Amino acid sequence: MKKNTKCLVVEDEALLALSLEMELKMAGLNVIGIAATGEQALQNLKVKKPDIILMDLRLSGKMNGVEVIRMITRMYHIPVIIITGYPDTKLMDAAKRLDHVRYLLKPVRTETLLKLMAELLNG
Amino acid sequence: MSDIIRERDFYKRTCDEMGARCLQFQEEQTRVRQEARRSRMIATLIREVYQLADHKVAFDEIEERFLYIILETLSADRAALFRHDQEKDSWVSSHLLGCENSHRTKLDIDCHPPDFVFFNSSIKPDSVQKCLCNKVGCTNLLWISNPDSGRALLICNEREDRHLHRPFEAADREMGEGALNVFIEIAERKKAEEQLKTSLKEKEVLLKELYHRTKNNMQVIRSMLALQANASTNEEVKRIFRDTENRIYAMSLVHQKLYQSKSLSSINIHDYVCELADLLLKSYHITKARVSLHLDVESFQVSIDTAIPCGLILNELLSNALKHAFPDNREGEICICMYKKGQHMIHLDFSDNGVGLPEGFECLKQKSLGIRSMYAIIEHQLQGSITCEVQNGVAFYIQFEDQEQYSRISK
Numbered sequence: 001m002k003k004n005t006k007c008l009v010v011e012d013e014a015l016l017a018l019s020l021e022m023e024l025k026m027a028g029l030n031v032i033g034i035a036a037t038g039e040q041a042l043q044n045l046k047v048k049k050p051d052i053i054l055m056d057l058r059l060s061g062k063m064n065g066v067e068v069i070r071m072i073t074r075m076y077h078i079p080v081i082i083i084t085g086y087p088d089t090k091l092m093d094a095a096k097r098l099d100h101v102r103y104l105l106k107p108v109r110t111e112t113l114l115k116l117m118a119e120l121l122n123g
Numbered sequence: 124m125s126d127i128i129r130e131r132d133f134y135k136r137t138c139d140e141m142g143a144r145c146l147q148f149q150e151e152q153t154r155v156r157q158e159a160r161r162s163r164m165i166a167t168l169i170r171e172v173y174q175l176a177d178h179k180v181a182f183d184e185i186e187e188r189f190l191y192i193i194l195e196t197l198s199a200d201r202a203a204l205f206r207h208d209q210e211k212d213s214w215v216s217s218h219l220l221g222c223e224n225s226h227r228t229k230l231d232i233d234c235h236p237p238d239f240v241f242f243n244s245s246i247k248p249d250s251v252q253k254c255l256c257n258k259v260g261c262t263n264l265l266w267i268s269n270p271d272s273g274r275a276l277l278i279c280n281e282r283e284d285r286h287l288h289r290p291f292e293a294a295d296r297e298m299g300e301g302a303l304n305v306f307i308e309i310a311e312r313k314k315a316e317e318q319l320k321t322s323l324k325e326k327e328v329l330l331k332e333l334y335h336r337t338k339n340n341m342q343v344i345r346s347m348l349a350l351q352a353n354a355s356t357n358e359e360v361k362r363i364f365r366d367t368e369n370r371i372y373a374m375s376l377v378h379q380k381l382y383q384s385k386s387l388s389s390i391n392i393h394d395y396v397c398e399l400a401d402l403l404l405k406s407y408h409i410t411k412a413r414v415s416l417h418l419d420v421e422s423f424q425v426s427i428d429t430a431i432p433c434g435l436i437l438n439e440l441l442s443n444a445l446k447h448a449f450p451d452n453r454e455g456e457i458c459i460c461m462y463k464k465g466q467h468m469i470h471l472d473f474s475d476n477g478v479g480l481p482e483g484f485e486c487l488k489q490k491s492l493g494i495r496s497m498y499a500i501i502e503h504q505l506q507g508s509i510t511c512e513v514q515n516g517v518a519f520y521i522q523f524e525d526q527e528q529y530s531r532i533s534k
Binding site: 014018 | 503
């Protein structure tokens with residue numbers, strides 16, 4: 001995985017977003033934005049063009065994570081890693097079927113996350 | 124003469140015909156009256172028993188009322204409701220009405236009568252009917268069962284006073300069947316309601332337990348941090364641990380308030396803020412005589428999604444003021460004002476009359492976790508705004524929308 005890979009964090013819990021941002025920065029990655037809602041995530045996508053999206057499923061705002069992922073996979077070819085505390089077998093299966101979507105359960109170890117990011121980005 | 128006889132016979136025949144027609148009309152009238160009476164009674168049955176079922180009455184009372192209406196309607200002297208016991212493969216009475224002391228208060232019917240037994244004492248009984256009559260102690264009965272629902276109704280009509288005795292008719296059977304179906308419908312609805320209530324109660328208990336355990340686990344984490352802090356001789360390390368302990372306390376107090384609350388999904392912000400402020404003062408060993416706390420917090424309910432971020436913000440504001448605003452045992456005061464404007468907008472005004480901020484201090488450029496996390500919570504998580512004023516101390520004006528409308532609980 002290239003240094004300065006552009007990451008977009010979509011997480012509505014401020015402290016979890018801050019902590020994830022810090023870990024990604026320490027790994028040499030470039031966090032181009034943190035979005036708390038689906039609407040903000042889509043706005044960030046349009047403007048900042050991230051290489052990868054790290055995303056929670058439960059978001060504040062009107063859209064939930066599943067809806068946002070549907071829109072991302074339809075409109076962009078950007079890999080998405082779902083990071084969630086709610087195990088949902090249906091969603092896990094759906095994620096497995098999608099080429100650019102992976103699924104991680106909280107709490108996530110930084111090494112696991114970085115390894116998965118590298119796998120997705122390096123194809 | 125013969126003309127007179129013919130005329131007499133003609134009138135006689137006419138009178139006989141009219142008499143027969145009168146009798147026919149009388150019988151028709153009686154039948155219609157009986158029908159009307161039964162229709163009224165079944166309407167009463169449906170209305171009264173359904174009304175009972177709508178109210179919070181015990182199922183026993185509904186059963187008793189049902190049997191009472193049956194007795195009244197059919198002028199019978201005994202009625203019983205049965206439930207099919209699958210283990211014993213017999214019908215067991217769940218409620219009896221009209222029984223005198225000499226009658227049994229419980230009845231088992233294991234002779235498997237057909238779904239309907241319409242039997243009067245004038246009819247010669249077959250073996251099953253005989254068996255049923257022996258069990259019930261009566262030779263004038265109506266047995267209606269609905270095997271699908273496992274319910275049955277038994278009506279006996281054998282008064283000691285023979286003048287009041289009335290044999291059962293086909294219409295009684297139809298009415299009994301209709302009444303039993305009404306009762307089964309009510310019974311099933313009531314059972315479903317009771318199952319729902321039980322399930323809801325279980326979930327409430329589980330949720331309370333979950334909040335309780337979450338709070339306890341947070342307290343354990345706090346204690347571990349306190350122990351770790353005590354083991355260190357470095358004051359900076361101790362300070363960091365204490366700050367973290369207070370943040371955890373702010374969150375655990377929300378869970379404590381949640382399991383103590385009636386709704387289990389919201390807490391009273393006034394009670395929460397008062398308790399949190401009090402604890403923080405104690406945590407920094409500051410007496411109210413030195414730093415007085417003025418709380419003007421409206422009493423309203425907030426969901427967990429608002430309460431936790433609110434607690435963390437207040438924790439940072441109060442901790443910073445207690446740590447930095449009143450150095451060298453300086454006296455002063457802190458004011459916290461919290462209120463709702465409109466339906467959703469929450470305002471939090473925080474001020475102290477301490478030493479103020481150092482010159483050139485910019486909150487957004489601070490690297491400290493406390494201030495950064497506070498701004499992140501307000502602007503990122505709550506999508507609110509914060510302004511800071513330095514004049515005779517520091518004042519923060521924060522506003523954000525109540526998160527209840529975006530609550531995860533309702534998603």
